[in-house]
Amino acid sequence: MATATIEEASGKLVIKNIGLLLSGDIDQPILQADTIVVVDGIITAVGRFKDLDTEGAKTTIDVQQTCVAPGLIDSHVHPVFGDWTPRQNQIGWIDSTMNGGVTSMISAGEVHLPGRPKDIVGLKALAITAQRAFSNFRPGGVKVIAGAPIIEKGMTEHDFAELASAGVTLLGEVGLGSVKAGYEAKEMVAWARKHGIQSTIHTGGPSIPGSGLIDKDVVLEADADVIGHINGGHTSLSEAHVCELCEKSSRAIEIVHNGNERVAIAAAKAALELKCPHRVILGTDGPAGSGVQPLGMLRMIALLSSLANIPAELVFCFATGNTARIRNLNCGLIEVGRAADFVFMDRAQETAGRTLLESVQLGDIPGIGMVMIDGLVRCHRSRNTPPATQVPVVVH
Ligand SMILES: [Zn+2]
Numbered sequence: 001m002a003t004a005t006i007e008e009a010s011g012k013l014v015i016k017n018i019g020l021l022l023s024g025d026i027d028q029p030i031l032q033a034d035t036i037v038v039v040d041g042i043i044t045a046v047g048r049f050k051d052l053d054t055e056g057a058k059t060t061i062d063v064q065q066t067c068v069a070p071g072l073i074d075s076h077v078h079p080v081f082g083d084w085t086p087r088q089n090q091i092g093w094i095d096s097t098m099n100g101g102v103t104s105m106i107s108a109g110e111v112h113l114p115g116r117p118k119d120i121v122g123l124k125a126l127a128i129t130a131q132r133a134f135s136n137f138r139p140g141g142v143k144v145i146a147g148a149p150i151i152e153k154g155m156t157e158h159d160f161a162e163l164a165s166a167g168v169t170l171l172g173e174v175g176l177g178s179v180k181a182g183y184e185a186k187e188m189v190a191w192a193r194k195h196g197i198q199s200t201i202h203t204g205g206p207s208i209p210g211s212g213l214i215d216k217d218v219v220l221e222a223d224a225d226v227i228g229h230i231n232g233g234h235t236s237l238s239e240a241h242v243c244e245l246c247e248k249s250s251r252a253i254e255i256v257h258n259g260n261e262r263v264a265i266a267a268a269k270a271a272l273e274l275k276c277p278h279r280v281i282l283g284t285d286g287p288a289g290s291g292v293q294p295l296g297m298l299r300m301i302a303l304l305s306s307l308a309n310i311p312a313e314l315v316f317c318f319a320t321g322n323t324a325r326i327r328n329l330n331c332g333l334i335e336v337g338r339a340a341d342f343v344f345m346d347r348a349q350e351t352a353g354r355t356l357l358e359s360v361q362l363g364d365i366p367g368i369g370m371v372m373i374d375g376l377v378r379c380h381r382s383r384n385t386p387p388a389t390q391v392p393v394v395v396h
Helices: 093-098 120-136 157-165 182-194 216-222 239-248 261-273 296-307 312-318 321-327 356-361
Strands: 012-016 020-022 035-039 042-047 059-062 067-070 072-077 102-107 143-145 252-256 280-283 342-346 367-373 376-379
Touching (some): 020 312, 072 252, 072 280, 072 296, 072 321, 093 102, 120 157, 216 239, 252 261, 252 296, 261 280, 280 296, 296 312, 312 321
Parallel strands (some): 102 143
Antiparallel strands (some): 067 342, 342 367, 367 376
């Protein structure tokens, strides 16, 4: 069974001989540094080995000239409880996703819970329970930020104040409940924001029988913090309407794996043309009808880099630093003070790309050699990715 809780501290950790350091920061995606020092799960120094205090490390990892990047953040998942999803009746999907480089995930609503309550007191109770449960239980060490209520007609500002004071920080996808009109969603999204709760809106056609269309006018009027799955989940709005959303809204542009791939490419290109690449964040929208995708985030990175022609080092920022900044997370960037959540990668064996970045730009996904969360090794060579050419070595 997956590791449930963090019970030990990393102590002093030195990660050296880094060949390529991806920062997660879209303004400077590659850092000229070969060493990271971590103390008790937090980055304390980044730079050249010769310039840093590396004495007395409890653990030293030699990266063998391969790549280190911030752990990937899946901006859109639908967890339920533990490491089980009833949608595909699968156990262990979060641990498996950690083997795909994901170290944090954000719930867009615990919508697959069998018998999910839709009355107001019930939906609040579920959100608070999910927030607590995933704070206490981390499958594979993955940080699951959950407890994302699906808003229903009849909620008042007091309900949002109560959720916020109970520790709820997110709304599930607006539009999956009975609130589907723009004016109603707008009022509740504003109440949520006032009380420090971030919102995401479902964009596009119905996902499964029972959900409905949310068109561009509703998305614009509701003004949620995140334009959830702007490329549909699965069924997308037209490309013209998606590009209009990118232009008229200033909110986050979330592109997902379980959406329309053609429109995913169009949305990413539109964001670059509008000179707002910092707004683009990535998710899987799994588990869903399409299943679970342990490599979904890596597949999105390869898709956008290869088919939208975006340098791979920028696309990694869509899946790390951009999301951390928009979601207010203390991870996703290689900088002092951030959580030591890392994915160690190399070009997959036998890829046509000569370097890791070139292989991704050619459409191949990288091989993962190690995943670390809070400075603790969570897996060595990934059981899910194609094999990395070189993998890090734990020196001691
Ligand atoms: Zn959705």
